[in-house]
Amino acid sequence: QxxxxxxxxxxxxxxQSITISCTGTGGDIGSYNYVxxxxxxPGKAPKLIIYDVTNRPSGVSNRFSGSKSGNTASLxxxxxxxxxxxxxxxxxxxxxxxxxxxxxxGTKVTVL
Amino acid sequence: xxxxxxxxxxxxxxxxxxxxxxxxxGFTFSxxxxxxxxxxxxxxxxxxSYISSSGSTIYYADSVKGRFTISRDNAKKSLYLxxxxxxxxxxxxxxxxxxxxxxxxxxxxxxxxxxxxxxxx
Numbered sequence: 001q002x003x004x005x006x007x008x009x010x011x012x013x014x015x016q017s018i019t020i021s022c023t024g025t026g027g028d029i030g031s032y033n034y035v036x037x038x039x040x041x042p043g044k045a046p047k048l049i050i051y052d053v054t055n056r057p058s059g060v061s062n063r064f065s066g067s068k069s070g071n072t073a074s075l076x077x078x079x080x081x082x083x084x085x086x087x088x089x090x091x092x093x094x095x096x097x098x099x100x101x102x103x104x105x106g107t108k109v110t111v112l
Numbered sequence: 113x114x115x116x117x118x119x120x121x122x123x124x125x126x127x128x129x130x131x132x133x134x135x136x137x138g139f140t141f142s143x144x145x146x147x148x149x150x151x152x153x154x155x156x157x158x159x160x161s162y163i164s165s166s167g168s169t170i171y172y173a174d175s176v177k178g179r180f181t182i183s184r185d186n187a188k189k190s191l192y193l194x195x196x197x198x199x200x201x202x203x204x205x206x207x208x209x210x211x212x213x214x215x216x217x218x219x220x221x222x223x224x225x226x227x228x229x230x231x232x233x
Contacts, residue, residue, distance in 0.1 A: 045225055051219035101147075102159070105156055
């Protein structure tokens with residue numbers, strides 16, 4: 001089981017919307033509505049921003065939204081702000097025999 | 113508020129051992145599944161191990177199976193990771209993370225600040 005596939009980098013200007021994709025297989029994203037997303041600023045621990053594909057934890061901005069279609073999940077950040085510049089990771093339960101949970105390769109978001 | 117504080121990291125030679133600890137506060141520790149997740153320098157996140165709230169169900173990534181042992185002491189509100197026969201590729205920041213729901217849901221709601229493990233001769 002290799003990592004879920006994310007684009008290495010995505011950029012946008014302040015106020016714009018960007019979308020980060022996360023592609024898996026029928027053994028993970030395609031079979032379970034249990035995709036989560038994490039934001040990580042340099043030198044900091046990851047922070048949960050989306051769980052169960054579309055849900056936001058309390059305190060997370062509604063500018064973050066999640067969706068899923070087939071084997072691909074997506075995170076959209078609307079009204080991009082300078083503080084959104086960070087690394088983003090997706091994650092899913094997997095039916096793989098080698099792992100219980102699999103993370104994405106990570107996406108660096110740059111605010112231009 | 114929920115707080116997770118890892119400790120026990122450091123420099124160890126290949127083949128050596130370390131025991132990581134994670135002290136929990138701000139929630140009922142015995143109600144939640146827990147995980148260890150690691151991040152090699154400049155790399156992405158890698159799930160390492162899971163333990164259910166009671167400690168009765170445990171999973172490991174194949175990369176650490178047979179070398180690492182996860183455990184918990186609910187009375188002490190603490191999570192542990194015993195790491196034996198360490199390899200250079202185990203070098204990483206190790207995070208403890210609280211599970212957010214059932215095993216399947218598998219999201220990591222709260223994270224500690226991490227502890228760095230360096231395996232080098």
